[in-house]
Amino acid sequence: MEGHDPALRAVGWARTLPVSSGVRAGRSWARRHLDELGWTAHASETADAVILTISELITNAHLHARSDANLVLTWDGSCLYVSVHDDSPRMPRPREAGADATSGRGMALVDSLADDWQARPDGRGKTVIASFHPTNCAEHQGD
Numbered sequence: 001m002e003g004h005d006p007a008l009r010a011v012g013w014a015r016t017l018p019v020s021s022g023v024r025a026g027r028s029w030a031r032r033h034l035d036e037l038g039w040t041a042h043a044s045e046t047a048d049a050v051i052l053t054i055s056e057l058i059t060n061a062h063l064h065a066r067s068d069a070n071l072v073l074t075w076d077g078s079c080l081y082v083s084v085h086d087d088s089p090r091m092p093r094p095r096e097a098g099a100d101a102t103s104g105r106g107m108a109l110v111d112s113l114a115d116d117w118q119a120r121p122d123g124r125g126k127t128v129i130a131s132f133h134p135t136n137c138a139e140h141q142g143d
Contacts (some may be wrong), residue, residue, distance in 0.1 A: 012074040019062045026058045026071055027051050030082075033073055037080075043134035049113040053082055053130050056106040060128075061086035067125065080132045082114075087125040 013033050017026045031051060034040050039047040054071065061069035065088030072083040092107045110117055114130035 010074055010076040012072060014070070014072045017058055017061075017069045017071055019066065019068060023055050023058045023062070026054055026069065030054050030071070030073060037075055039080075039134060046132055046134035050080065050082060050132055053110050053113050053132075054084070056110050057082070057084035057128055057130070060084075060092060060106055061088075064088065064090070065125065078133065079115075080134070082130045082132070083127050085122075085125060085127040089121055089125060091119050091121065091126060092128055 013029075015026070015029055017023075031040065031047070034047045034050060039050070058069045058071065061067050061084055065086035067087035070083075070085040072081075072085075074081040074083070110128075110130055115133050117128065117130040119126050119128045
């Protein structure tokens, strides 16, 4: 980034995705920010994992929580945190889905894509946070 301040500790973006907006809007929005960070050029596999994770978390918020999804991306220079809040207090968990099942694999997928993930309850639902440590991103940021 031009004018990149080495003292800058973190950058972040936030967006609310109503149930009516669908998942595609969240994926497109996030990809633009990953482009800004240089991830799609220098860590494309990680960028794809982030986008798929975002798809799953927004889908869970819309489908299972029947809630808007509040999406926040935070980059601290070494880790990207993807946070999605919804209005359901029900905590997510990976589960086994049968071979013929058409759903039920979302959190298992997040578990395999993210370096780490956790869910935190709050008084208005929960937030699921997935973290990603891409290789080659920090040294190329701003190219």
